[in-house]
Amino acid sequence: MNLKIGLELLRKNYRESILLIMESAGEILAARMKAHIEKHKNEYIGALRLVPGKQLLLYVHSVQSWMWNEAARMHILKNCANVRELAYSEGKFVFPRQAVGNLGIPLVGFGSKPENDEIWRSLAGIMEEHDISPRDFIFRELPELSLEGGERELLAEVxxxxxxxxxxxxxxxxxxxxxxxxxxxxxxxxxxxxxxxxx
Known part of the structure; x- marks a missing residue:
C-alpha cells in the first residue's frame, strides 16, 4: 500500500492518495481526514497535513526504494547467469550467486542526473510505465516531501x-x-x- 500511496502522491493525485491512506489508516486519522475534506470542500493538502510528516515521507521514500530495487534486479539479471529470486510484496529480489561488480544506483529525486546508461534506461522505463519523472519529486504544496535524490551502492560489505x-x-x-x-x-x-x- 505504501508504494501505491507514494506513486499517487508523486503524480499529485492527492484525492486518490487520501483515499488510500484512509483505507490503511487507523479509524481516528481516517475520520479526521474525512471530516476535513467534508468541511473544507475537498481541500486535499490540509487533509494530507493531518498525516504525520514522517509517514507521508515514508510513502515517497517507498517509491525511491522500489525503483532502486527494480533497477538493481534488472542489472543483476542482465549481468549474472546464476541468481536466486525471492518474491516480496512489490516484486522480486534477485541475489547473485557469482561475483558481480559494485556500482552506485540512483535513488531517484528531482536532482537526479543520468550517469550509468544501463541503469538510467531501466529507471527511465520504470518511471515512464508509472507516469512519473524526477521532477515529480518536487512538492510545491508539501515542500517537506521534496527529495533531491542520491545514490546507494549495489553491494554492501557485511x-x-x-x-x-x-x-x-x-x-x-x-x-x-x-x-x-x-x-x-x-x-x-x-x-x-x-x-x-x-x-
Missing part, C-alpha cells in the same frame, strides 16, 4: 558475519531458527542480508 545459533524454534513449534550476527554500513538493510542468506 562485517563480522557469524552464525551464532541454529536449531529448533521454541516460539514456533515445528519450525527451525537461526541467529546471525553481523554489521553493515549506514543505509544498508539487515533484512536484505538475511534474505540473501536464506534465498
Amino acid at each position: 562485517k563480522g558475519y557469524k552464525l551464532v545459533e541454529a536449531g529448533r524454534d521454541e516460539l514456533f513449534p515445528g519450525k527451525r531458527k537461526v541467529k546471525l550476527e553481523f554489521s553493515l554500513p549506514k543505509g544498508s538493510y539487515a533484512t536484505i542480508v538475511v534474505k540473501s542468506v536464506l534465498a
